[in-house]
Amino acid sequence: MEIKDLRYFVEIAELKSMRKAAASLYISQPNLTRAVKSLESELGEQIFKRSNRGVELTEFGEGLYYYAQSILKQVNEIAKLRQETKKYVEARVSAAIGGIILRDDMMLQYYETIKANHTSISLFEIPVEKVLNYVETGKADIGIVSVNNVQIRALRKLSELKDLELHTIGYGPLYVHVGKNNPLYGREEIEVRELLPFTKIQMPADYFANINYSMSIDGSVGMMDFDKTITVNNYHAIISMVKRTDAFIFGNKWQKEELEKGQICSIRLKNCSIERELLWLKRRRETLSDKAEDFLKLIVDCYGDKNGDT
Known part of the structure; x- marks a missing residue:
């Protein structure tokens, strides 16, 4: 039995729908169905039954649900412990920058903000189109771009096609x-x-x-x-x-x-x-690391509209 099978099981149980659970988990419904059948085969018990309202837990499934919740909670706590330990050992962040020259002391501020024995900072100063490509492919955690009021329409469209989130910092x-x-x-x-x-x-x-x-x-x-x-x-x-x-x-x-x-x-x-509009972007279905969040906060604090149009 794998942890991911328990995650799938809990998601289906809570949404009461194979289709909704597949969409939430970003996997195909046939793959999710196969995972459930594999889990049932391993346990030797049926865990779901179909009804007019979707799928419901069997009596055995209800008991399994509470055990699965407990296991997943402990797994998440272990992951948090590992992350908390790791962030004091090593900090990594990568950002692609297009259309703006960052302050020279930005990296110094970032270094002084974090607590890590080893820090790796990768900055890519590239045209805006490449910024989108770097973030989409994972070469950069976040992108910082400045575009004008004509270019913004194309930026929003391309970001949507590449499944990227866009957030405005200022005008x-x-x-x-x-x-x-x-x-x-x-x-x-x-x-x-x-x-x-x-x-x-x-x-x-x-x-x-x-x-x-x-x-x-x-x-x-x-x-x-x-x-x-x-x-x-x-x-x-x-x-x-x-x-x-x-x-x-x-x-x-x-x-x-x-x-x-x-x-x-x-x-x-x-x-x-x-x-001009200043924006930051990231991959839509991924959560930024703590270190990337720290770097982004510095950017927003430094360049956000609260500083005025001087």
Whole structure:
């Protein structure tokens, strides 16, 4: 007899339906039926009987139900004990980041939050489309993405197809980030057309970037109107280029504070119709580990809308 067979048994007994139990357990009904028959064969007793209301426990099944509940409760307590012990020995978290540059001290804050002898942190700074793929395939526990109000529809649709949950952290306007070598440095607000003489730095094109190509920024200037562009596949390399040239990047409010440390200013765009949304995502049918939850809490505390649209 296996623990999973007892879990199946308890789920059927509580839902009083093979169909509902199969859906709840994410297994096919034929497989669930075979598991029940195998359990009955092993016990030598019938545990369910069919009725107009679905399935009901036999007299033997009722006795088994209370024993099974007790066993499963003890198994869960053992699992909790193991998890509590393990979290002080080793902590692992992996996150895929798209469209935002995280604060440098984020990892330090995370390290100081947890209590573990060994800590493994994997951060993947990649285009938004890859973030979805990394989370879907399990390469990353969570994804953090920033998209605009045009891209969000596609993000929600793709997330649904990939069986991912989406949760909003905050909203904010589109910004442009420039370094001291750009004549626009220090301005609080500019017209979008003032950027046309300068080089736009961007991440490699993906599905979400392609959506931007036909998008108007202020009703007159579109993303395709910038003749000079440089494509770089690393956020830190992008920041280095912005600091040392007159090139610029489009960004958001969530990276303003971090960029200011490197003497890169963030400028609002006049008459800009584009808004940004910051979201986190995970696999729908999986529960985040305690360590992933700790990391996510830091993200939400740092970038949530409670901090204001500054």
